[in-house]
Structures are given as C-alpha cells and as structure tokens.
Amino acid sequence: MKAVLCKAHGEPDDLVYEETASPSVGPRDVRVAIHACGVNFPDILLIQNKYQFKPDLPFSPGLEVAGEVIEVGPEVKRFKAGDRVMVTCGHGGFAEEVAADEDSVFALPDGVTYKQAAGFPITYGTTYHALVDRANLQSGEVLLVHGAAGGVGLTAVEMGKLMGATVIGTVGSDAKMDIVREYGADHVINYSNESIRDRVKELTGDKGADVIYDPVGGDAFDQSMRCIAWEGRLLVIGFASGRIPEMRANLALLKGCSVVGVFWGSFAKRDPDQNRAHFDKMLGWCAEGKLKPHVSMTFPLEQAPEALKALISRKATGKVLVEVR
Ligand SMILES: NC(=O)c1ccc[n+]([C@@H]2O[C@H](COP(=O)([O-])OP(=O)(O)OC[C@H]3O[C@@H](n4cnc5c(N)ncnc54)[C@H](OP(=O)(O)O)[C@@H]3O)[C@@H](O)[C@H]2O)c1
8 A cells, every 4th residue: 555654753855755565453453445535743753753752653644533433343333344334443543554542533424525535534523622531511601712813722722612602712813713703713813913801801801811721821821810700620732832831829729720631632541432432422413413513635645745835834724734644
C-alpha cells in the first residue's frame, strides 16, 4: 500500500510518500481500507517528536480515519468485512490501510458519509467529554470557546448551542468570524485586536463565563482567569498558541472556580463503553443533521504535508482532511 511516512522527526516537508507493507492484523484488530483521514494539531506534534505519545520510527501520522472494513481478527465480535466505520487509530492514518483494536472502531449509521466521519471522532469526542463529563455545562450558562473556528473549537460552539448555552467564540482574524456565527455563536471576539477579558465582562454584564473551553492556552488562558464566573469551570484542552500557561492559585481562590483538565484519548481508553455511548449518540445526531461536521480543505494522500501546513498557517477552519479514495 501507499503511505506518507515520518522516517526522521522534523517538519511536514520531511515526510516521505512511498510504498510500504499493509498492516498486520492481530486477534482483536480490524483492518480498514481508508477513504479519508482527519488532520489534527497533534499530527504536527507527533512528527516533531513533541507529543505525549512517541511512536517508533518510521510511522505514518493520522490519528483518525473513516473507511470500509476489509479484514477482521479471529476475536473481533462487532465488525465484519464490508462494514462502514470510523477509527481512532492513534497514528497510521496517512495511508491506504490501517489496523486497530475493535475498541477503537465505531460503526457509521446510514446518512453519515466518510467525509463527515473522517474528522469526527477526535473533535466531537473531545468536546462531548469536555462539556458533558468534565464541565457539566447547563442550559442557560455562558460558554466561552477559544480558537472557535478551529477543529475542536468549532465543535464546542456547535455542541454548546445544542446544549442550550449562550456561546461566545474567540478567533484570531476577522476572516474566521462568519463560520463561528454560522455554527451558532451568539457573539464573536477577535483576540488579535480585542481584549477577551473586557469583551466577555461587557457581554455578560460583569458576571463572566460559566464554562471556558480553551484549546489555545497562552494569553487566552491568562485572560480567561480574569473573566471566569463565580463557580466557573475552565477546561484545559490544549496549547495551540505554543505556550503552556502558568496559573496563580490565588485567582482560583478568588473566583471560586475550577481549572479542569481534559484528556479525551485517556478517557476513551479508561472507559471505552462510555466513549462508545457518546459516539452512538453524536453519530445519531449527525445522521439527523443536528451536527454538521465542517470540512474546509481536503488534500490527496501524496499532498498530506500541505494539509499539516494548512493547520500551522492558521488558514483552515473546522477540519482539514486527507482523502485517500
Ligand atoms: N485535550 C484533548 O483531549 C485534546 C483533543 C484534541 C485536541 N487537543 C488540542 O487542542 C488544540 C487544538 O487542536 P485542533 O486539532 O482543533 O487544532 P486546529 O484546528 O489547528 O485549531 C487550533 C486553533 O488555535 C488557534 N491558534 C492560536 N494560536 C495558534 C498558533 N500559534 N498556531 C496554530 N493555531 C493557533 C487557531 O485559531 P485562530 O487563528 O483563530 O487563533 C486555530 O484555529 C491542540 O493543542 C490539540 O493538541 C486536545
């Protein structure tokens, strides 16, 4: 099969497109012919050797895919050849095939396309776990979402509205404001020329945001601690800005707030049944048209480095996909 391989850690242009062996199938594995692969910020960290998981070289990036089952191991119970599925494979998705444990494979209902499903699991999985399990977001609360036009951010805007919150999105450029409004944000702040703290206080009558979803870190986190409501929950999702912020504990005391870590990948491993239940619910909503995964750019497999560069340059909104078939 063809694959895009990381043979030495580095940047997207160091990746190599070449022929390699198809993945072998263990007793609990499902082998999938990949139709499309979702591109994620952690793909960049993986090839730079800065991610928390460090696969052995050579490896293919690509954490999540959608496609058709072509082989199953003898112990696999849920799937058979021909099934339409999405897979959270961890890596290996920038390729024509991938094999993964059946716990990481999810059946697609009719009405959910491979293009919708390829970028679905990590963004929606993270957001559902964050807003429901970790923040206990309530209808009527104010949800502030940073990086609101990005992969995980846009799903937080969409799901927040679905859960009945008032949603404030933040973005780094005017060009990204429209998509955030289209996905339901009540207000959008451009943090390149507006103060997050001042605008949130103004929009909430000084009360602040009840739940803050932060995949950006750095200044966005610092300002969040200044505009979080009493008993607010600040969800630590990631650090796309490149700076892991440090918090002065007195602010948590003064605000009576919680700073809550979110690690969807670890949750999915620790509680696979709950994770599958989340996906069953959300894929049902997707089939009904209540969730509309947004894909702004697609690239063929051999141009996968360009897909990663689109994230680095902050040009993409929602998801970027690598299309394999
Ligand atoms: N905790 C978890 O379980 C979990 C799960 C998935 C992802 N994550 C993390 O969440 C973060 C976002 O992932 P994603 O896949 O949604 O990425 P993405 O699609 O690239 O979105 C990231 C957003 O961050 C903003 N940003 C601010 N400064 C940036 C910079 N210097 N470089 C790039 N983007 C910058 C960009 O919006 P503007 O241009 O509008 O500022 C961009 O839309 C990553 O840190 C990722 O590791 C965590």
